Amino acid sequence: MSRSLFAAGLAVGVVAASAAAAAGPSGAEIFENGAPSGAPACSACHGADGHGSDDGQFPAIAGLDAAYLAKQIADFKAGRRANDTMAPIAEMLTDAEVAAVTAQIAAMPPAPPKGEGSKAGDAIAKVGRWDLGVPGCESCHGVGGAGAGAHFPALAGQKAAYIVAQFGEWRSGKRNNDPLGLMKSVADRLDDADLAAVAAHFEAARR
Ligand code: HEC
Numbered sequence: 001m002s003r004s005l006f007a008a009g010l011a012v013g014v015v016a017a018s019a020a021a022a023a024g025p026s027g028a029e030i031f032e033n034g035a036p037s038g039a040p041a042c043s044a045c046h047g048a049d050g051h052g053s054d055d056g057q058f059p060a061i062a063g064l065d066a067a068y069l070a071k072q073i074a075d076f077k078a079g080r081r082a083n084d085t086m087a088p089i090a091e092m093l094t095d096a097e098v099a100a101v102t103a104q105i106a107a108m109p110p111a112p113p114k115g116e117g118s119k120a121g122d123a124i125a126k127v128g129r130w131d132l133g134v135p136g137c138e139s140c141h142g143v144g145g146a147g148a149g150a151h152f153p154a155l156a157g158q159k160a161a162y163i164v165a166q167f168g169e170w171r172s173g174k175r176n177n178d179p180l181g182l183m184k185s186v187a188d189r190l191d192d193a194d195l196a197a198v199a200a201h202f203e204a205a206r207r
């Protein structure tokens, strides 16, 4: 194939791909009004801004990495993360809907900081508790809890009560989706006072 024919072929491919994307579900539409598959509007629980609820029942999801979000939806579907509310919704979403809505959520501004934070929590975030075998959270979750790629979600601005609840899920095995058991080992070793402190620290951190 000559170079110009090859380029023309590529151009046709690109046009076809963007036409398919345009015909698919819109991420914003799914987030605000629900999906064609019947999955309900994400905003109904996660908030119109995707900032979650202060009681920690609904996590802040705005601005989290798209691939991390898609992995969580796959984990709910597969039962690696058990939750009676979110799992049935994940099961409804088609692959195209997941791709569209996770791109939308990732592009939304993250939740702003809230509360006083905690000095003790800040130390646990940065240096950990090596006497208990717990590394600093930031060594995986990025400086300031800003997140690192698809595998380590941002924690800054996340609801403290949700962070505490997830540690309970790992300890009990209801959340069993962390690569190499990295979070299960942290959750099992950190005590509740340190957990409360580090959770308050991250809720008050700005991303
Ligand atoms: C009826 C309420 C409800 C609706 C509607 C809802 N969710 Fe959720 N979602 C939850 C709950 C509750 C959790 C926390 C589950 C847990 O504690 O493990 C959650 C957790 C999540 C998580 C994991 C977040 C994280 O930080 O790991 C993702 C991703 C998610 N939801 C995406 C969505 C998307 C996308 C939609 C819209 C298609 C949606 N949710 C609609 C209740 C809801």
Ligand code: HEC
Binding pocket: 059, 071, 124, 125, 134, 135, 136, 137, 138, 139, 140, 141, 151, 152, 153, 155, 162, 163, 166, 167, 177, 178, 179, 182, 183, 186, 190, 198, 199
């Ligand atoms: C050795 C690496 C590592 C360390 C250290 C670590 N984490 Fe994690 N953490 C992970 C991974 C990996 C995930 C994502 C698991 C998954 O795929 O669901 C995660 C997920 C989380 C989540 C779930 C976020 C969400 O949106 O649902 C919370 C909360 C969390 N970590 C808190 C902490 C805290 C607090 C500390 C410090 C005490 C900490 N982590 C230390 C690797 C780590």
